[in-house]
Amino acid sequence: MTEAPTPAGDLTDGFHLLIDALKLNGVETIYGVPGIPITDLGRMMQEEGLRVLSFRHEQNAGNAAAIAGFLTKKPGICLTVSAPGFLNGLTSLAHATTNCWPMILISGSSEREVVDLMQGDYEEMDQLAIAKPLCKAAYRVLHAQDIGIAIARAVRAAVSGRPGGVYLDVPGALLGQVMDAVKGAKSLVKVIDPAPAQIPSPASVDRALDVIKGAKKPLIILGKGAAYAQADDVVKDFVEKSGIPYLPMSMAKGLLPDGHEQSAGPARSLVLKESDVVIMVGARLNWLLSHGKGKQWGEAHSTRFVQIDIEPKEMDSNVEIVAPVVGDIESSLSALTAGMGNGWSGPPKEWTDAVKEKKDANIARMAPTLQNNASPMNYAGALGAIKRVIDKNPDTMFVNEGANTLDFARSMVDMHKPRKRLDVGTWGVMGVGMGTAIAAAVETGLPVLAVEGDSAFGFSGMEIETICRYKLPVCVVVFNNNGIYRGTDENRSAGDDPAPTVFVQDARYDMMMQAFGGVGIHADNPDALQRAVSDAIASGKPTLINAVIDPKAGKESGNIGNLNPSSAVTGEKSAAALEILKQKASQ
Ligand code: ADP
Ligand code: MG
Numbered sequence: 001m002t003e004a005p006t007p008a009g010d011l012t013d014g015f016h017l018l019i020d021a022l023k024l025n026g027v028e029t030i031y032g033v034p035g036i037p038i039t040d041l042g043r044m045m046q047e048e049g050l051r052v053l054s055f056r057h058e059q060n061a062g063n064a065a066a067i068a069g070f071l072t073k074k075p076g077i078c079l080t081v082s083a084p085g086f087l088n089g090l091t092s093l094a095h096a097t098t099n100c101w102p103m104i105l106i107s108g109s110s111e112r113e114v115v116d117l118m119q120g121d122y123e124e125m126d127q128l129a130i131a132k133p134l135c136k137a138a139y140r141v142l143h144a145q146d147i148g149i150a151i152a153r154a155v156r157a158a159v160s161g162r163p164g165g166v167y168l169d170v171p172g173a174l175l176g177q178v179m180d181a182v183k184g185a186k187s188l189v190k191v192i193d194p195a196p197a198q199i200p201s202p203a204s205v206d207r208a209l210d211v212i213k214g215a216k217k218p219l220i221i222l223g224k225g226a227a228y229a230q231a232d233d234v235v236k237d238f239v240e241k242s243g244i245p246y247l248p249m250s251m252a253k254g255l256l257p258d259g260h261e262q263s264a265g266p267a268r269s270l271v272l273k274e275s276d277v278v279i280m281v282g283a284r285l286n287w288l289l290s291h292g293k294g295k296q297w298g299e300a301h302s303t304r305f306v307q308i309d310i311e312p313k314e315m316d317s318n319v320e321i322v323a324p325v326v327g328d329i330e331s332s333l334s335a336l337t338a339g340m341g342n343g344w345s346g347p348p349k350e351w352t353d354a355v356k357e358k359k360d361a362n363i364a365r366m367a368p369t370l371q372n373n374a375s376p377m378n379y380a381g382a383l384g385a386i387k388r389v390i391d392k393n394p395d396t397m398f399v400n401e402g403a404n405t406l407d408f409a410r411s412m413v414d415m416h417k418p419r420k421r422l423d424v425g426t427w428g429v430m431g432v433g434m435g436t437a438i439a440a441a442v443e444t445g446l447p448v449l450a451v452e453g454d455s456a457f458g459f460s461g462m463e464i465e466t467i468c469r470y471k472l473p474v475c476v477v478v479f480n481n482n483g484i485y486r487g488t489d490e491n492r493s494a495g496d497d498p499a500p501t502v503f504v505q506d507a508r509y510d511m512m513m514q515a516f517g518g519v520g521i522h523a524d525n526p527d528a529l530q531r532a533v534s535d536a537i538a539s540g541k542p543t544l545i546n547a548v549i550d551p552k553a554g555k556e557s558g559n560i561g562n563l564n565p566s567s568a569v570t571g572e573k574s575a576a577a578l579e580i581l582k583q584k585a586s587q
Helices: 014-024 039-047 058-072 084-099 112-116 127-134 144-159 172-176 181-186 202-213 224-228 232-242 265-274 287-292 329-340 349-371 379-392 404-412 433-444 454-469 509-515 526-539 558-563 575-586
Strands: 011-013 029-032 051-054 076-080 103-109 137-140 165-171 178-180 218-222 246-248 277-281 304-309 321-326 397-401 448-453 474-480 519-523 543-548
Touching (some): 011 014, 029 058, 051 433, 058 084, 058 433, 084 103, 103 127, 103 144, 127 137, 137 144, 144 178, 144 181, 202 277, 202 304, 218 232, 246 265, 379 404, 379 474, 397 404, 397 433, 404 448, 433 448, 433 474, 474 509
Parallel strands (some): 029 051, 103 165, 218 277, 397 448
16 A cells, blocks of 8 residues: 655654654554653554553563564564663563564663763663663664664564564654654665575585484474474474474474374483484573483483574584584475485384383373362363363463473473463563463464463463453463462471462462453362363453462472572482581571
C-alpha cells in the first residue's frame, strides 16, 4: 500500500517519527510500563495502530519482549521510563542478550545537559553508559532527523549474526522535537535483509563430514539456536537422513517430537558419557552441558566436537572444536545433509541399539510414577496430569519455571512441536514466567499453560492482572509446596521468624486470580488438576490453578544443588561445610 504524499508545510515530531520507524520495520507490539517521559508515546503508539501492552513491572514487560524475539525472529520491543524503570528493564535486556534473542529496550531519559553535569534531574541517570556492557549494542538519539537511522541500527544489531539485546536511549526532549513531515518521512529507513544468511565455507563443511563419517558413536545436540532459526524442516531432514541419535536442549524440545525414535532424551546420561563425536547445532557448551568435559562426558575418553553456530567466537569457548562450521543453521545443515549423500549408511547399529535399549528402560521406569494419584501430589503425579493434557493439546505454548518444578517437567512433559517450550533459558533465572506467558499468548494466539513453582511465580505474579485485563488465554498452574525447594525447612536460630526458604502455609494463589475476574481453582489431586487444566485450555479464560504439592516432595535447588557453595544438597554437604556448621552450633 502506498500512502499519499504529505503536503508541504506539514509537520511531524519525534513521537511520530519513532512510531513510523518502528512500523516501517515490521514492529506490531510494544511491551512496556507507561510513565514520564513516555506516557504520551504509549498513547500515540496505540492510536497509530501498534498493540501496546502495559505491564505492572518493567522486568516482566522486558521478559515478554525477549521471548517475543525468540518466537518471531524480530526484535521484541520493551518501552520503559527513565532510571528505575530502565534498570528494571535492563535485567531482561541482559537476559535476552545472554540467550541470543533479539530485543530492543527503548527507555525515556532525562535531559542530557542536566545528566551530564550531574545536576540532579528527576530520575537522573546516564543510562547509555550503564546499558553498554549488558547488551549487544547501545545507541542514543538526540535529533528527530536521526530517529530513522537509530531504529535501523537497533533492528539490524538485534537480529543479525548472533541475535541479542539492544538499548536505545530516548531523551524526553527528542520526542517533542518538530520537523518537516516530508523530510521526516524521507529520514526513515526500512532495513533490507536484516539477518542475512551466513553460508558456511565449503572446507568447513567437508571437515565436519569427515569427522561425522568416522564416528562410531555419534550424537546430535539441538539447542535453542536451532529452534530460533525456524528451519524446522532442514533440522528434521538432517537428523532423519543422518540416522544419528539426538538430544534436545530444554527449549529445543519439540523441534522434532519428543516421541521421535531417534530422540535420546531419556538416555541423556548414556549418550553424553559414551558418544565419540558430538554435533552441536545451535547449542553452547556452557554450564548446562558441564562445559563439554568431566564426569558427565565420560572423563576417560575424549569427545570430538563438530559445532554449527552463527557466532565464530563461540568455537573453542570451552573445549577444542575439531570441526567448526560457522554459518546459520539452515545453510549449514542443508550443506551437511547434501554432503552426507551417497555412501552414508548411518551410525553403527550397536550404538543406536544401545541408546534405544537405555531409553526404553528409562521410559518404562518413569511411566508408573506419572500415574501416582496421591494427594497432596508429588511432582510426578502432578506432572503426569500436565503431560496428559499437553499430549492431547500439542499446540499449547508451555511455559515453565521453578527449581524442582522445572527439572521434573523438562523430562516428564513431552513437547510435540517446535518452539512450544519456553523456560528459564541460559541463566536458569526465576521470574520470567508471566512475561513469557503473556508474550506467548500475544505473539501466537495459541493457548498458554504456565507451570510455575510457587517461588518462581512470586517474582512476576502481579502480572495475572495484566493477563485478565487483556483477556489472554493463559492458564497458570502454581505448584504450591509452601516454599522454596521444600516447604518443610525450619528456623535454625532461636528466633521466631520462619526459615528463609518457607512461605505462608497453604496459601491460596487461586484466590488472587479471582480478585481480577479470572478463574481460580484449588486442586489437590492429579485428576482434579488434569480436569482444571483441560477446561482452562478449552475455555481460553484466564485461569490460575493452585496445585497442592507435598512440601516434602522436592529437593534443595532441584537438579543443580551441586552449584551451592556448601554443596548443600540434602545430606551431601562438604566436610568443610559440616565442620563449620558444627562449630557454629557449639558456640
Ligand atoms: P541451548 O541453551 O539450547 O544449548 P544456547 O542458547 O546455549 O542454546 O545456544 C544457542 C546458540 O545458537 C548460540 O551460540 C547462538 O550463537 C546460536 N544461534 C542462534 N541463532 C542461530 C542461527 N540462526 N544459526 C546458527 N546459530 C545460531
Ligand atoms: Mg515451592
